[in-house]
Amino acid sequence: MTNLLEAPVDERPTRNWGQTWTKVASSSALTSFLAIVVALLIGAILIAAADSGVQQAGHYLFARPGDFFSALGKSIGGAYSALFEGAIFNSRQLFMPLTKTIAYSVPLIFAGLALGMGFRAGLFNIGAQGQIILGATLCGYLGFGVNLPGGLHLIVCLLGAFIGGALWGFIPGILKAKTGANEVIVTIMLNSVAVFLLGWLLTLKAFQIPGSSNPVSPKMNPTARFPHIIGNIDLGFLLALLAAVAVWWMMERSTLGFRIRAVGENPDAGRTAGMNVAMSYVWVMIIGGGLAGLAATSQLLSDPSQQLNINVAATLGFDAITVALLGRSKPLGTIFAGLLFGGLRAGGYIMQAKTGTPIDIILVLQSVIVLLIAAPPLVRAIFRLPDPERQRQAHVRAMNRALKKQSAGKPPTPPEGELAEEVDLPESKEVSS
Amino acid sequence: MKKIAAMLVLMTSAALALSGCGTPPEDNGEGNTGGDAFLACMISDQGGFDDKSFNQSGYEGLKRAESELGVSIKQAESQNANDFAPNLEAMQAQNCDLTITVGFMLKEATEEQAIANPDLHFAIVDDSQIVLPNVKPLVFKTSDAAFLAGYAAAAHSETGKVATFGGMAIPSVTIFMDGFVDGVAQFNTDNSANVEVLGWDKDKQDGMFTNTFDDQATGQQTAKTLIDQGADVIMPVAGPVGLGAAEAALEADNVAIIGVDADWYETAPKYQKIILTSVIKEIGASVFDTVQEAQSGNFASSAYIGTLANGGVGIAPFHDFDATIDQGVKDRITELTADIMAGNLAVVSPSDPK
Numbered sequence: 184m185t186n187l188l189e190a191p192v193d194e195r196p197t198r199n200w201g202q203t204w205t206k207v208a209s210s211s212a213l214t215s216f217l218a219i220v221v222a223l224l225i226g227a228i229l230i231a232a233a234d235s236g237v238q239q240a241g242h243y244l245f246a247r248p249g250d251f252f253s254a255l256g257k258s259i260g261g262a263y264s265a266l267f268e269g270a271i272f273n274s275r276q277l278f279m280p281l282t283k284t285i286a287y288s289v290p291l292i293f294a295g296l297a298l299g300m301g302f303r304a305g306l307f308n309i310g311a312q313g314q315i316i317l318g319a320t321l322c323g324y325l326g327f328g329v330n331l332p333g334g335l336h337l338i339v340c341l342l343g344a345f346i347g348g349a350l351w352g353f354i355p356g357i358l359k360a361k362t363g364a365n366e367v368i369v370t371i372m373l374n375s376v377a378v379f380l381l382g383w384l385l386t387l388k389a390f391q392i393p394g395s396s397n398p399v400s401p402k403m404n405p406t407a408r409f410p411h412i413i414g415n416i417d418l419g420f421l422l423a424l425l426a427a428v429a430v431w432w433m434m435e436r437s438t439l440g441f442r443i444r445a446v447g448e449n450p451d452a453g454r455t456a457g458m459n460v461a462m463s464y465v466w467v468m469i470i471g472g473g474l475a476g477l478a479a480t481s482q483l484l485s486d487p488s489q490q491l492n493i494n495v496a497a498t499l500g501f502d503a504i505t506v507a508l509l510g511r512s513k514p515l516g517t518i519f520a521g522l523l524f525g526g527l528r529a530g531g532y533i534m535q536a537k538t539g540t541p542i543d544i545i546l547v548l549q550s551v552i553v554l555l556i557a558a559p560p561l562v563r564a565i566f567r568l569p570d571p572e573r574q575r576q577a578h579v580r581a582m583n584r585a586l587k588k589q590s591a592g593k594p595p596t597p598p599e600g601e602l603a604e605e606v607d608l609p610e611s612k613e614v615s616s
Numbered sequence: 617m618k619k620i621a622a623m624l625v626l627m628t629s630a631a632l633a634l635s636g637c638g639t640p641p642e643d644n645g646e647g648n649t650g651g652d653a654f655l656a657c658m659i660s661d662q663g664g665f666d667d668k669s670f671n672q673s674g675y676e677g678l679k680r681a682e683s684e685l686g687v688s689i690k691q692a693e694s695q696n697a698n699d700f701a702p703n704l705e706a707m708q709a710q711n712c713d714l715t716i717t718v719g720f721m722l723k724e725a726t727e728e729q730a731i732a733n734p735d736l737h738f739a740i741v742d743d744s745q746i747v748l749p750n751v752k753p754l755v756f757k758t759s760d761a762a763f764l765a766g767y768a769a770a771a772h773s774e775t776g777k778v779a780t781f782g783g784m785a786i787p788s789v790t791i792f793m794d795g796f797v798d799g800v801a802q803f804n805t806d807n808s809a810n811v812e813v814l815g816w817d818k819d820k821q822d823g824m825f826t827n828t829f830d831d832q833a834t835g836q837q838t839a840k841t842l843i844d845q846g847a848d849v850i851m852p853v854a855g856p857v858g859l860g861a862a863e864a865a866l867e868a869d870n871v872a873i874i875g876v877d878a879d880w881y882e883t884a885p886k887y888q889k890i891i892l893t894s895v896i897k898e899i900g901a902s903v904f905d906t907v908q909e910a911q912s913g914n915f916a917s918s919a920y921i922g923t924l925a926n927g928g929v930g931i932a933p934f935h936d937f938d939a940t941i942d943q944g945v946k947d948r949i950t951e952l953t954a955d956i957m958a959g960n961l962a963v964v965s966p967s968d969p970k
Contacts, residue, residue, distance in 0.1 A: 269706070382827045386785060395745075396821075396966075397720070397786055486701070488724045493784070493827065494662070494697030532699070535692045536657075536706035542693050 214562050215509060215516075218555035219523070221565060222548045227259045229547055230540055234258035262540040269533025270526035280529055282414030286485065288518075288525030290315070290478035292423040294503030295521050296430045297348075297474035299512035303434065304467040305447040310355060310370025311475040312500025313377035314348035318476025320381050321347035323483050323491030324390070326403035336406040337484070341422075344480045345473040351377060352472015353465065360461035366468070374500065382493050390491070400491035408484045419481040423521075426474060427514040433470075434514075443467055475500070505553045524549065654687040654911045657712035658903075659703045661719030663829050664693045668884060669855035669877045670899050674718040674741055677903030684904075687911055700725040708733055714910040716754075716903055717741070720788055726751065737915045739906045741899055742788040744969050749917050754902040755969035756922035758788075759795030760956050761895045761929040762851070763963045764949050765874050766799020768893055769849040770811040771945040772872060772937070779814035779847035781824040781838050781861075783854030787967035792853040792876060792895060794818050794965035806948065814847050821966065826857050835860025843868045849892060851876065862887040872937070879932035894932040898922055921969050925957045 231237045237258050240251040270284050294311045301308035322344035331339060355369040384390050385398035392401045409417035434440035446453040446463045454460050478499055483489050506524055510516030531545040555562050563570055658678045660667075665675040675691065682689045690710055692703040700717075704725045707715050713736065717726045720743040730738045730751045737750050744753040769778045780796050782789040793816040800813050816823035824842070826834045839850055839861035850865060851874035852858030858876060865871040866887060873880070873887065875894030880887060902920050909915055922928015931949075934941050955961035 275709075379827065382825075398784060399724075482698070488701060488728050490724065492697055492721075497696040497698040529702070532692070532702045532706040533709065536690060536703065536710050539690065542695065 213568075214559045215511075215552075215556060217562050217566055217568075218552045221555055221562065222551035223263070225551050226544055226548045227263070229544055230262045231255050231258050233541055233544075258538070258540075261538045262534050262544070265534040265537040265540075266527075266530035268530070268537075270530030279414050280533075282416045283529040284522060284526040285420055286415040286417070286481070286525070287528045288521040289419045289423045289481040289485075290499050291503055291506045291524050292518055292521035293426060293478035293481075294475045294499055295506035295510055295517040296426055296514060297352075297471040297478075298503050298507040299510060299514070299517050300430060300434065300443070300471045300474070301467055302507060302512045303447045304443045304463060305450065306359070306464060306467055306471075307367050308352070308355070308370055308468065308471060309367055309504070310351065310373050310472070310500070311478070311503045312496055312498075313370065313374040314351040314472045314475035315479045315482075315496040315500050316374075316377040316381050317351040318344035318348035318473075319479035319482060319491060319495040320377075320384060322476075322479050323400055323403070323495070326407040326483055327401040327491070328389070330404065331406060333406040336404065337409065337418075340403075340407045340484060341477065341480060344476045346476070348476015348479070349469045349473035352468040352470075352475070356465040356468025356472075359468075360465050366464075378493070381491075381495070385491070385493060398493060402487065402490055403483055405487070408487070409480070417485055419485055422477070422480075424518070426477065427518055430474070431514040439463075439466060475503070478503070502549075505549055508553055509556055654685075654714070654907075655690065655710070655712050656681060656687050656714045656716070656907045656910070657690045657692075657707045657710065658716045658718065659700070659707060659722065660691070660693045661721055661829070662694050662696050662699075663855050664695070665691065667830075667856045668859065668880075670741065670897065671718050671855075672883075673878055673897070673899040674716065674903050675900075677900030678716070678907065680900065681904050681907040681911075685908055685911055687907060694722075697721060701728065704729045708736070713737060714739065714907060714915070716906065718899070719743075720786060737910050739903075739910075741902070744919050750915075752906060752915065752917050753919040753969075754899070754906065754922075755919055756788075756897050756899075756902075756929050757791075757924075757963075757969060758895060758897055758922075758929050759791045759798070759963045759965040759968065760924045761897075761931050762792045762795030763799040763802070763956070764931045764952060765851060765893055765895045766796035766801075766813075767803050767949055767952065768799075768931070768934075768941065768945065769796070769851065769872075769874060770800040770803035770809065772892055772941065773811055773849050774870075775846045775848045776810065777812045777814055777846040778849040778851075779842040779845075780851040780853060781815040781826065781842065783826055783829045783857055785821075785823075785825050789853045790816075790821065790823075791965045791967035792851070793823060794967065795895075795963050796851055796874075798963050802952070814842050814845055815850075818965075826854050829855040829857055832857055832860035832863070836864045839864035840868075843871055848872065849874065851895070859884060859887075862890065865890050875932070881932060881935045889936050891932075891935065892937050893934055896930050896932055898928050898930075902928060919969065923957075924953060 234254070236254040237251070240254040244251045269280055271281050272278055273280060294315060298308055298311055322340045325340045325343040329339070351373060354373060355366045358364040358369055359366045385400070390400050391397065392399065409419045411417045434444065442453070442458050442463050445456070446458060446460050450460050479495065482495050483491065502524060506520040507517060510520035527545050527548060531542055534540050535542045656678060658675060660671040663669060663671045665671050678689050678691065681687050690707065690712065692707060694700055694703055700722045704715065704717070708729055715736065716739045718741045722740060723743045723745060726738055726740050727746050727748070730746065730748050734750055739752040739754055740746060741754045744755045746753065778800060780793045782793060797813050797816055797818040800811050803809060804811055824838060826838055828834055835852055835854055835857035839852065842850055843864060848870060849872045850861055852861035853876050862873045862884065865873045871890065872892040873890050874892050877897050879894045879896055881891045881894065902922060906920065924930060952961065956963065
């Protein structure tokens, strides 16, 4: 029994991605919130350290400490208030920045939903970047190269984006299903293929502005653009919300979603239960790829000045991994995570322009948030929160002791209910054997 | 990651500074920024202001304007093409009197803001396609300087093969490569030699590109390929990616690099012994001049074209290679420079600024 007390808490190496994601997903919303708080604190230190006023005042800290602390407050307060003004509200534009935040969140929500779906199926899809690029390629070409009436044109472009992304998701999906090829490697490689494919296409006259040889496409036809709703928000945001609802329904209510989740929890069990594991992977990658492809639409169809160029996907595909992680692979979580990251982006521009704070701070904030989300024990340690795992184990121990008293001599069996509820309780299994 | 590391270093140094007990500066009562000072702003291309290349040159020009002309400055770095328009917008919210955008990639965003703010002034580096009364293009006839570098490269080459590659097939890059090819051709005519250029075919306007301006590993790989094919002088026209090429050249031994935009002998001291020369593009000077013009109320939308004659472009000294280049070659380069400046010799590139 004593080995239970010394057993490391939840540090056992996991054997497949599915388990890892389950573990990440089991971190509570509180952890997410605290992670953001810690990130902002660390960001504050960096902002102060990078500020020349603080550095100068630091040199004579003991001679005139007031200077140092006022410089400190000025740099941190200035940077974060600029961040707020750029992301949510300022007196000049009122809530206009908030609509900007929402607009920036759209591609992140689409791609975040796509990746979250894959994570829940136990697939570590790194390929959103390539899927967005392919979606953008098709959507963009249809957007500037084709003349169609308004409405229909938009639908054609949306379909193009979905199909482009779905195709780029289908390839790793089918390779994994048929040959067992590791989707991490295949999707990473396909990201590069997509970049070079688009780079080559942009050297063709068909993709360039007539009379120019720059690798940039013409602007999209007005008929293909999203209609505006309010401020910077356009139809794209509603579609993203709709996609979130659709993903929620598919994962929680449909047979396909049930199969995907079951395969994600334990592919062997799924197979034993008669599920077609291979086809589940293919479907996840097709639908996920299509969703990621839709992220491209807000890169092309939102703003009249948008064009198809080599950077059309920016770093969205990778940011989306973070968003899906922070959103714990659930649609609602992904929407909030997308909004947070959209806000950091919108605020970041103003923060940099107004206070000269290095834009890299934003990257640090994002990275720290994810780091802490992925390591809940770290957050618990910082805030001295109780460890739910430990509490559960204490409970199991108490139950065991009680059982032992009842049936002395026999090895104790933990109560059924405890184990059935908790997938992730390896230690208590050891007790039973 | 480099920037994060730099920031961590900064943080520790700040922490160290805390332990210092220097003397505070005297309060002389005068604020260092006047409320109505001329505000000049700059937005970088995706390389950032520490790219040891054209963004950096531009930013140095702006810093010089700050210290010499007393203007206030603000700057914003773009990490990718998605940042251009938002950065420009953010800058307009700061009421910049003059906004300078570095790189042709910012053309659309600049044009949009210039139309939306007709009473504010803009300048854009490497693009001359915007025709608006409040936008000044800052362009360079880099082909002239690259021509001279090409001549020197051909003269220096022992394998009879020199090479160039670009970051992206865009006019401001290929104009270097065109001039380089012509310079090599000039050397061949002068000396009935047969030095080959790898990586760029001027007639077909086709060649090797890394398709990135920030991944040095790709630059290193590309340069390695060219070295394997026998090139012993390489001119990488790809901003910081070119430093990867310098790394490959350093490893390969006996391969020289021609820097671009700035004198790499000064900006990338690690590679001093392999820098044959550099094709200098004085973006900083053009930025400084534009700020000065605008500050004194003489802003004009006519293009600034950097040439050999006005010092906007040029080649750097040979530094460590000075002894290995024949005096005859040096004299001929001086002669060619004079010919180009006098208009007796035209280096023609489809990408010439108009």
